[in-house]
Amino acid sequence: MKKLTLILLTVVFSALSLAVMANGNLSCSTAWSKSVPVHLVERKVTASSQNGIVLLEIEDIFFNPTYSRCEGVYKFKMPPGAFAAGFWINTDEKEWVKGEIRKIAEARKIYQTITSRLTDPGILEQKDDEITVRVFPIESKKKVGIRFRYFFAAHGEKDRLVFNFPVGFSTAVATDDFESRRAEPETARLNFVATFYDADSISDAVASNDKARINADGKQCNLSLSAEGTLLEDFSVSYRTGSNEKVSVMSCKAADGSRYSLIRARNLEYAKSDEECRIGVIVDASGSMSYRNKERALRAVSTISAMPRVKTELFVAADGDLRRVEPGELEKMKFYGATTWNGLASFPADGDYAGIVLITDGDNLRSSHLQMLWSKVKRRPVQIVYLHPDYSRALAVMAENYGGCIFYGKATADDQLAAALARSVEMLRNNPFLFLPGERRVMPLFGSLSEAAYYVLAFKAGSYNLKTATGKGLLSFDIGDNMDPQEVLPWFGGIAGRQVIKQLEANERTPEVIEKITELGLRYGQTTDYTAFLAVPDEIAQQHSDAMNPAYLAMFAAPNFRKARQQSREKACFANMRVLMGALEMYCMDIDFKDPETGKDMSSSLGKLEHDLYTGLFKIEKLVEMKYLKSMLVPAENDCDYRIIGNFMKEGYVVCMVHGSIEQSGVSIEDMIKSYCSAHNLDFDDFDFPYEKYGSYPWAQSLEWKLQQQILIRLFLAFML
Structure with missing residues (x-):
């Protein structure tokens, strides 16, 4: 039987704090064992950067040294704001199968239809910050390859741009889930090649690994790293640009002739004020906020209250109500009950607030709730302090349109809280946004104006302004028709569409908004909440041409296993x-x-x-x-x-x-x-x-179960015939 490799990529991307090591692990299982020692053999990483925006490709090769055919689950954490731009998989050591973008419902129907015919599949999906790939089969004594691409951007640290690459790994594998004993780690190779281009020139380029070879000349920097071992840490590169301007603009011309403006803003300075800053602090007091989350909430409240020239007014959201409390009263309160936000409507409509800090784990929080608070304080910023162990990209994007989000969960050290909240209060005082000609406000594609923000916009001459939420101008610059467009890398044109997608994602998901996000995802070949990558080898696609046809799928329901x-x-x-x-x-x-x-x-x-x-x-x-x-x-x-x-x-x-x-x-x-x-x-x-x-079983089918059923059918037919 010709083996099918079917890949479905469903992505909801989000930011995260980079892991120190062991990213991109493949754990495997058979019908009789939960852990088979399949180990990483080689990781190839290729990076291409244009003015701080990076296209990264990772190719991982794993080897199954056992005598067992197994199913593998691959997991990879993405860096902040990343989104997928391609996916391939190789299970026969010969053919790399490339995915094509489809509507997610259509891709799932095709997957279900083909796998119901007992053809061996592989599947990839992503929730929030983690990619999960299911690969089957990984044959005994064979290799399997996983390759994918994604976009991300550098962040700013003082006068430098810093690129974090989460490519570290650990090759140690457990031999049994119920034993503490671990197999002897196997050595793996890392090959890393990167090219950085910056229109403002590059100087003082450094890498975190002293084995890296780095060469910067003018506007370009080349880097290579080859390493071998059982444990390698994540890798970072940083450099200074030749320009110290707060905003740099690059006029770009894509291969299809389209023109764009790449705007990079960083190290903005705000005018210092001795005036007292009045902030409303709302604490979610539902049951899911008890114990450790309550401790975090109390710590956040006390940290904000202790800041100079900051006056806090504390509110508690509980039992569908909102009421004023004193800090001492909050500490004695019992957090319980379901999470409801109806009480937010009673927040005092007052223009004297610099903004609102909402401390919550995000349960049942919607864009409409943030918009209500935003309107109550005369469109001043609403900052979320998010107390949850896992990052939520949907919440991050939703919050960005109204003020932003601090993620204070298991990955955030307590000693980082004061600095993060200080930046948050500074943003509340100012809350800067970029305004286009015609006073249309836009969100950054990557990053934030508190560190480094990137915008990729259709070229338009005129006056651009960075302003606070109250309309106070921070900085203005002009883009003229006479700017010479520079040739950019072939992949650059597609990310302009992501700028529009991100702006749409911050809105309520009406049918019209969903349709537009889907259309843009299909047009630019990018994963969204409503688009996915599906990859099927040509021979298998021909064998299952009926299933590959959306019109067929609309007429007949796929068998349900x-x-x-x-x-x-x-x-x-x-x-x-x-x-x-x-x-x-x-x-x-x-x-x-x-x-x-x-x-x-x-x-x-x-x-x-x-x-x-x-x-x-x-x-x-x-x-x-x-x-x-x-x-x-x-x-x-x-x-x-x-x-x-x-x-x-x-x-x-x-x-x-x-x-x-x-x-x-x-x-x-x-x-x-x-x-x-x-x-x-x-x-x-x-x-x-x-x-x-309850009852929300994933739609994916059990690969091992299908294989066992097929073997039983074959044995039965062989016996009967």
Whole structure:
């Protein structure tokens, strides 16, 4: 059977703090093992930069040294603001299969139709800041290759432009999820080649790795790095430009004759003011903001309140209401209940606020809520302090249109908070935007005006202005018709379309906005929330020409093979819950444990699981630390989310937000909570569980299951014939 390589790329990009190492890992599994030692052999990285905007291509080659055919899952973290521009995969060591851009619904239908015919697929998708590639099969003693491209931009640090490349890796692999023993790491190679071009000239170029060879001459800088090892750190390059101007403009001419203006703004200076800055601080006091998030919120409030010439007025959003509180009162409050934002309508309409700081984990927050607050304070900025372990690109883009966002979660050190909030308050005082001729305001394609911002706009002569939210001019510059357009790299023209897409993404997602984003994604060959890359080898595409035709797909529904996959994943999830309940039972038995020799009560050393009754959240990692679990559980689905309903010391039980409960199979999470509230005289509205996750199985099919079914069919036919 000719092997099909089918790739679907679904992307919602977001910013992130760069990982130090081990980016782009491939973990593999077979029907009888959760971890097979497939290791990285080689990573090739090619970068091409034009005035700070970079097209990066990464090609990873992995080798399966075992005698097992397996399914691989590849994960890669993208840098801030990145978006995909291409994808290829190679599973036969010969042919690289290139993806083409399609509407996401159409791509998914094609995928489902072809895989339902039991042809071996591979799939790639991305949620927020992480790309996930599923590759099948990775043959025994064979290599598999993954290649993709994305755009990102340098950020500004004082007088330098800094490019962070998240290309570090670790080749250590676990031999078994249930064993702490690790396989001996294999050596891998890194080959990195980059060319930087800057119209303002390049000087004092340096690289973070002293083995890199770097040569800067005039407006161009070439760099190469070859390294080999089991552990390599991420890589960065920085340089100074010849111009110290706050804004530089480059007139560009693309290969198709289109003209653009590349505008780079950085190191803006704001006029210092001795006037007191009045800021409204709103704290989300729902159940999901309890414990660690409450600690973070209190720290953020105290940090802002301690700033000189800043007067804070504190509000709490809870129970669908908004009310004024004092800092001491906030500390004593209990955070509970569902997240609702109806109370924001009662925020005092007052033009004396410099802006608003909204401290939240983002649950149920919509663009309309930010727009309401923005209007209440006479279009002054609304800054979000986002308390969540994972980055949300959708929230970042939505917030950027009204004031911006600080991400203060597990990846942000507490000692960085004061500096981040100081920048935030400075932005509240000024909140700069670029205004085009005709006073139309635009958001940056990359970066922010607090560090370095990049705009790629259709060429238009006239006066451009950087202004604060109150209309105060910071800087103005002119773009004239007589500017000589410079030839740019072939890939440059497509990113102008992304500028328009980003502006649209900040709006409410009406059908008209969705249609326009989809159209631009298809036109410029870029992934959005509504477009995807699909790659099928020519021979397979010809064999399945009916499925490749959207008109055919509109007439006939693709066969649905979800049920068997759901059942197998559900069984795996139930097994996880049984392990977890066993660990909790052992933990509860040890609460009153006394040392038989000393008689000393050992329960104080067991730590706390920090269980929150109203969200069900608890610290599974504590059970690992205290040796009640050998290791963290491997989720059956990416969205598996284990929580506890009720008091686990008494009648409480473990549930998965996707698959439900072992004891009450088929009962929704919402109905379980309602039943628990009824039995214990509690208010259902106080509980904040993600009810929408229940039953939300991913649409992708189980590759291993299909393979096993095909083998059984072949054996049956061979026996009968």
